[in-house]
Amino acid sequence: MADFDVAIVGGGHNGLVAAGYLAKAGAKVVVLERRPIVGGAVITEEPWPGYRINTFSYVAGLLRPQVVEELELSRFGYRPMLYDPQAFCPFPDGRSLSLWNDPEKTRKEIEKFSKRDARAYPKYEEFWDGVLDLLEPLLLAPPVPLADLMAAFPGSAAEELLRNLFLRSAQDFLDQWFESDEVKVAFATNAVIGEMVGPRTPGTAYVLAHHSIGTLDGLRKVWGFSRGGMGRITEAMAKAAEHFGATLRTSAPVRTINVRDGRTTGVTLDNGDFIEARAVASNADAQHTYLELLPREAVPPEVVREVERIKSRGAALKFNARLDGLPKFTAAPKTPGPHHAGAIEICPSMEYLERAYDDGKYGHFSQRPFMDCELQSVADPSMAPPKKHVMTCFVQYAPYSLKDGSWDDFKPEAAERILDTYAEFAPNIRKVVKDWQIVSPLDIERTLGLTGGNIFQGSITPDQIFSFRPILGWAGYRTPIQGLYLCGSAAHPGGGVTGAPGHNAAQVILEDLPQLPR
């Protein structure tokens, strides 16, 4: 008898979700995480005592409600908090635009910039509701080929959808709807986040769709915080997995996935221990799994070639800080104001965003970066000591390979640039920031094992989604090695804290388990 039915390589949120589903169905499961803590990119740490920092992933919303319900995550401490406004965008001329959870309130904001855009906005929202009606049922299921998806529509409707959603750039897509640059850029940041692409890059309309699949408190296309920090999500997942009977082991790096006669027999840890398992599910990215964990002779050469071609370029860094006051924005001086409680977008125009990308594209950290910033402690005081705050900024563009120098030396200069840019909108920022840390794309790769520092385990541009993810021919969680599966965000539907790849992989494994040798 094998030690386990399933050994899961990696305790990221998807590994934990897979473990929860498998254990709940009665399988004997072990999760092997190389770090001292589980959670992967979804952890909260205290680099400064009393200040809870979402080191990597920082906003919730994409987690599928079905996963929350079936794994009983609320019972184990998961508490999402919808924030409002969804985005506060200050502009250099002293104006600002906020996107609220109430569409009528947003429509009125948009009216300040363009009456025509305010009229277009309800139709824009309706378009996305239609897209979500289409995409949502596809998230918790193995990927369908894009061609089949299109075939589900009558001729011209399918063609229009293909063009809008999968081929167009965010700029071209938004130009169809709106005339005001301020309105366009308020929506455009979600089309580039985490990716080495600019708003004029074809395919970015889909990236916007990917970041619109969130559902919280019955509202769609929204984001929120996880009370107490993102780590509470993976703590809840770990508790659920253990509750259903899974074994979790930390500081247990897997060195090799063992293969005999074309099928996996288990894994070997760095310390030499062999853990026999009928199936292995890898939560690591496709490159690490295929190119480093598997013996090279076990992987067909054409698979090696395809995996080597996966686009996995890091584009962003995190700037995390502790503050003893709040930034005061020239465009909204009331401090604290409602804008402090949601997402703050430092990105004043479409051209600004494209130029920031131009720097990144050629290997330079943007002279004036785009920043998505949150002060979670305003809405959730458990994040910082009384009257103090935490700030997290997701900053683009930070190429993994810097043309001049290395990330280990460049951080102080990057911090100066971030604070200078921030100060253009909130001049007191340097006064209130007391300590900061930068998590570079290189740190993301070193700490989490994400190849190239890409936050999604491979880009989520249209050439790498659905049946193309991670590679054409092996997109449905199974691999060419019998009994080996991918269960992380390298697989459909990709990155973000969705729980979907873990859920889907578990279903496929449960389907196969009866046929796998004991």
Ligand SMILES: Cc1cc2nc3c(=O)[nH]c(=O)nc-3n(C[C@H](O)[C@H](O)[C@H](O)COP(=O)(O)OP(=O)(O)OC[C@H]3O[C@@H](n4cnc5c(N)ncnc54)[C@H](O)[C@@H]3O)c2cc1C
């Ligand atoms: C900086 C950053 C910011 C982000 N912001 C957001 C956000 O705000 N909202 C959002 O929804 N998404 C965000 N994302 C994306 C999201 O966090 C990830 O897509 C998601 O968490 C990936 O989960 P995963 O379980 O698939 O993989 P991972 O979290 O990458 O987990 C993989 C795990 O496998 C382990 N592992 C790897 N190799 C081995 C081995 N050989 N042996 C044992 N263990 C191994 C790793 O240590 C890790 O714990 C962000 C990601 C990053 C990096």
